[in-house]
Amino acid sequence: MPIADCRKWLLQPILYLLFCVNTAAYAAVSPIPLLVEQCLSYQFPINNDLANSPTQQAIQFERDLIGFFNINDRLKYYRQFPLTYADRERVLQCQLYLADELALFFKSAKFQSLRFNLAASQDPNIQALIQRLNRLAQNTEKPYQKAKLHTAQAAFKQGIASQALSINFTGEKCQINPETVNVDQMGQKQAKTFDDTLANYLINQPDELCRKHVWQAYQGRASLKNQTVLNQITELRALQATQAGFDDYVDQITSQQWLTTPSAVIQFLHNQTQPINIAPWDLGRKLAQSNSTPVTDYSSTLWLEQVAQALTTFAISFSKVNNKLYRVYHEGRLLGEIYLNQGNRAKAKAIRHSVVGQQFGQFELSLPENLNRYSQQNRAIEAIANIISQLGRGDKFYLNNTLGETQDSAKIDQLWLQTWLKAQLLPTPMPDSKEAILQRYSVQLQVFRAKVAFNTYMAPDNANRFDLNSEFTLAFGKSWDIITDSAYSFSGIVYQGPLYYQTIWQQAVATAVYLATKGCQNQQSIFNYLVVNETASDLATRLQLLLGEPITNDSLIKRTQYVFNHQDQHPRRCTFLRQ
Template identity: 40%
Template sequence: MLKTTLTASLALCLLSSAAVNAAPSPVPLLVEQCLRLPSIELTSAFAILKDRKAEALENGALTPDTPLELSLAEQALVLEQQTIGLNNINDRLKYYRGFNLSSEERQGLLQCQLHLADTLSQLLNQAEFKQLSDALSQGNREQVLLGSQLKSLLSQHWDLNYKAKLHTAQASIRRGLASQQLSLDIQNGQCQLPTEAQYSSGEIVLEEQTNEPKSEPFSGTIANYLLKQTDPQCRQTVWQAYQGRASEYNQTALSRIAVLWQEAATAAGFNDYASLRLNSQQLSSPRLVKAFLDSQTEVINVAPWDLGRHLATLNAADGPIISTQTMLSEGFTYLATMGLKFESLLPQQQGKLPTQQMVRVYHQQRLLGELYISFDEAQHRRNNQQTLRQSVIGQQFGQQALDLKPQLSSYKDIEQFTQAIAEAITALARGSHFYLNNTLAPTMDSNQLPSLWLAEVLRHELFPEFAADYLNKRGSLAKAYAKQMKVFRAKVALDFSQDLNTQSYPDLSAEFEKSFGQRWPQSSDYQYSFNAIANEGPLYYQSLWQSALAQFIYQTTLNTQDKADLFQLLVVNEDALTLSSQLSACLGDPIDPASLIQRMAKAVTEGQNQKQ
């Protein structure tokens, strides 16, 4: 049974928690609608519209000089109308996959996913689809952007046999990491922990290990072991062994992925898969990605195996506990300066904070859609945003779900809260007539840039004392460690997808030392430690790049008086400006990737000097 604030029907009216828990699951209905979704035949759809135009000409509804042939705008509209149902079901499918479903429901969603994939594949194989994607490059800016999105879909449309091999290998790696548990059967007596009975209420008892047999096995996690183990060499040995825990199981699958990627790169005329995948990105080459990752590398002098014990010596931040409802209201008030208006659709009970809200959102008199907001500590362990329906001008209004904790008490809560609001508002406010333009940026490594920028703005506006209240030495170290681990992973993923002779980082052990202050001779084992290397591959850097660029845009535009214009430029983008035009307008030239990397690094250095 889905525990959600939404009804089982797709009308999505809010209910009380009791009514929701009693409602039937909406998943079977979604699956039924999905499996009934017809195939998309562009030839037939174009012919139907031509017949309607011919009939309108005969009836005098159109002027005699109206051409019978479909214009580029008419063809694009037909494609949008034919595919929006598929896209809506896909969004709803992704939403429901986040719930605790029965095996039958999960099987139904899998069948739906396969049906959608087959429907899309059949569409991409049609000659009319490719012809339209080519023709759109001669249209207006919005059509040109749509054409680039369609070509991107075509470039990733591999044959079924290739996709089956690739997805099988990727699934194998996921299973390997999920099933491989590190058994703490440590033969070296020096590295064995005291018995669990020697620990009480989370306190670490630093006693010598005796030669007597242990009365109880250690049943903790790797994190518990690293926290309780006093010997630094033992911590290092166990952590490194954990990173290579799935190497034997996953080596074959990862090698198979490398071969498949190289086949795709060779077929497309590239030396390696990294060059193929990066060719269409903002950072369009391994050289640029390396330059960016190098600029983000900063030594924290705390090795991963020592992090837990080091953090335990630092006091946690004791920031104020804040009502999420209060901060949400303040966020809506601030967003009004950007031309947004929020209208509550549920009556407020006097003296009580609502557990559910339904809010209608406008931008400059244009209705964008609704926000469905739930405050429930039991259900929501984090602040989260999910798309229920994407807004598309002229086609449909948007629907966004915000599942929020009732209170904010840590820097993670605040970051998740502001990011969730930013993502919901960005999805509602995108100003294109086409679904793909509103959900995808021209490049994958710029897709989240508008929402990340808006989250930066909200974080600093709503929590001006954010760093002082919530980020003391402990929080700052945890954030710095997380960033450097992402940087190192991105280097490993980039290397894995490159030709052996042209790898950007031939000495990963040295790169590990640049971030953590200690070498790791077996650093090549790390490629077996995370799923993203097989899924995102060389694009793993993109979250780091977009976050850094969003922060730079925020800092550079901090004193801009007209926030509404900035919101219109970066989020709405009704004029379908290219990313280069957007960046040039708000940052000033030069905005080529190499120059941006240098400017961003300089800004960080200047900021650090000012703090000192």
């Protein structure tokens, strides 16, 4: 054997071993390279036998795609962490690849055949699955449009994220500490530049006009930068709507929702508008003068025990494996695992979703070491309700467990569970407490922003457009001098768009369900109907069972209006127990 070939033969295994060791060492530091490698090599393994029954084809389809869903979920999980620039680029590349592969699949002959065959099934679970598949296929954007949209959204968010604000005060009136006015070398006073945090300034500035001036300047800080970007986004959405045969994007997007028309959303937003007479620039001082709602101090471990005890009402049980791992069961069936982390804020992160007969779920729960404030315990309840509602969904198809019938109804069960847990574990805030004031303000701010988002995506000649000046004054009791700046003050306008209303809508429905059923003895049945939903009943059927009357848009909107009325005009009959 030649010496060169001999050396090559001897070195190849060594080099290969070193490569593997280096790769493993890097993967131990960052799991992203290995995950991206799996992602970019993924191919849709759709090999459905058309001779099989729709049920068999649906089950095979689920088995084929579970790997795709798990990779996508793991990418979303890692995107929540501070990644290196290289890893961020890898994750983004992978997400774009998966989105493009899914778009190609939806256009393939295999998918069309599968969709046609599944549509013939009478199985409620399969009917729910095909509904979600059709919605995904319908909303798949062209790669070029998608790239332009995502680039514009990122640019808008970057502009909003900037906290920089420079205001030159021309006199001493609006300076909190006039004695610190700058003096130049000639002994002349100079205008002082605003360099304090917005919250501190609004709390400490006694003059309302000064507070208003600074707050408005802060809200409009990105208006010049983001005006062009927002125009690009609205033009893309308008073109999309026109090509689909709709008057505007609001008309198109609401046609796919529970509130199926713009007029229904407008009616809901009008009903939710409640005068609170607290201007945004006055909120800080109002809160500073109010008392917090006292709560019992808990360590995160003891707090979890309190939550676990409350959840036994629904036959939910926790099994502690160690200090960092809990297993969650429902009626003795393992739902999944919760991994505990210590963090500054309570937060739930999905690692893997549960699918009955396929896999158990995995979630990460971050909690502060101690929860001694109302706001901390409130956020912790929201995080655990998020986890339990997703683990508890009892469908055998991934899409049925992770997507709602519509975007504006997907989290009603989760928000109902939040409401129920808060009623069990938190004291009711007094009307003049910080928590009650902040809650009323937050709702009205969301309602107003939903109106801004609706206007932004409506056709200019649409007669249903809101008068934003009047709407702002009605809710907050004061005027906003440059109301057009409102469109550049929150990133949800480019991400949720006209669907910005969905959070307040779903919370209002969830609260209405809670008020109607909180007196029922069999709360476990409510959990099973609303959250588990093993029979894959549609939301209208479940709400009719729980509320005791046929459900229409008008009737449900009226119920959400009565949420503000503590007397609650609807009877609580628990009629679903007699079904």
